Amino acid sequence: MEIVTRTDHPELQEAATVAFRERWPEFIFHDDVSRQHMGRVRTYFARYDVMVIDDGAVLAGGWGVPMAWDGTVQDLPSGYDEALVRAVEGREAEVAPTTLSFMxxxxxxxxxxxxxxxxxxxxxxxxxxxxxxxHVIAPLRPTCKHRYPTVTMAKYAGWSRPDGLSIDPWIRTHQRMGARVLCPAPRSMVIEGTVAEWEAWAAMVFPVTGEYVVPDALNLVMIDREGDRGVYVEENLWVQHS
Incomplete structure (x- = not known):
């Protein structure tokens, strides 16, 4: 078993993509900010795009972006989208990064x-x-938050087991690595599309205007049938590693 970057093994790009996509809902791949910036992220920050491989098989992977952050809660990006923009624009403006954000x-x-x-x-x-x-930080997308889409991230992040760790497996993974919760990332991702697009992404029908519980969505999705628009604002959770 070894750890490599994606650029080290271009022949494994397709396998890596498959491994990533099986863990994420379809609507996540329709974030306009990601679409506009990911090409430059792969070019600028290839060093922080790694895979665990064994005998030619991709077992796991992950990536992050270096950016400027002054270490205060007030200076945190609003979430995933803004961290991506700050990293790319900072690189292009030659702003020295201070922080890695797991993405x-x-x-x-x-x-x-x-x-x-x-x-x-x-x-x-x-x-x-x-x-x-x-610094090392991350706008976490907690594994089980989709089961509680009407609960705020601040409240969900406070739910713990008798051992003091979070009820959420992904938050626990970070806690066991020494991470501490900072605050919610209130506008981490914004995903918009037509009603037909959202019905395809969610594999469900939205017959009237209103807010809907969508499988694997951490928050409610707002559907406007008259305006032919669906908007999903996802709230994540900022943590900082020691």
């Missing part, structure tokens, strides 16, 4: 429960510290 990590379903997500995050952290970045 995503995924483990192939056939290799789950082996601690590989922590391996990926640990490698990204190692690279950040090696490069002199003083």
């Amino acid at each position: 995503a990590a995924a483990v192939s379903a056939s290799h789950d429960k082996r601690g590989l997500a922590a391996v990926v995050l640990g490698e990204l952290s190692r690279r950040a510290h090696e490069d002199g970045l003083g």
Whole structure:
């Protein structure tokens, strides 16, 4: 088993994409901010796009972006989208980064429960510290929050087990690595589309205007049938690693 960057093994790009997509709902791949910036992210920050491979198979992967952050809650981006923009625009403006933000990590379903997500995050952290970045943060998308779409992230993040760790498996993974919760990321992703597009992404029908519970969505999706528009504003959770 070894850790490599995607650019080290271009022949595994397709396998890596498959491993990532199986863990995420379809609507996540229709974020305009990601679409506009991901090409430059892959070019600028290839060092922070890693995979765990074994005998030619992709077991897990993850990526992050270096950006400027002054270490205060007030200076945090509003979430995933703004972190992506800050990283890309900062690179183009030659602003020195101080921080690595984890953006995503995924483990192939056939290799789950082996601690590989922590391996990926640990490698990204190692690279950040090696490069002199003083902070490591992440706008987490908690694994089980979709079961409670009407509950605020602030309230959900406060729910804990008797051992004091979060009820959420993904938050627990970060806590066990020494991370602490900072605050919600209130406008982490904004995904918009026509009603027909949302019906395709969600595999469900939206017969009237209103807010809907959509499978795997952390918050409600607002559907406006008269305006032919669906809008989803996802709230995530900022954590900081020690």
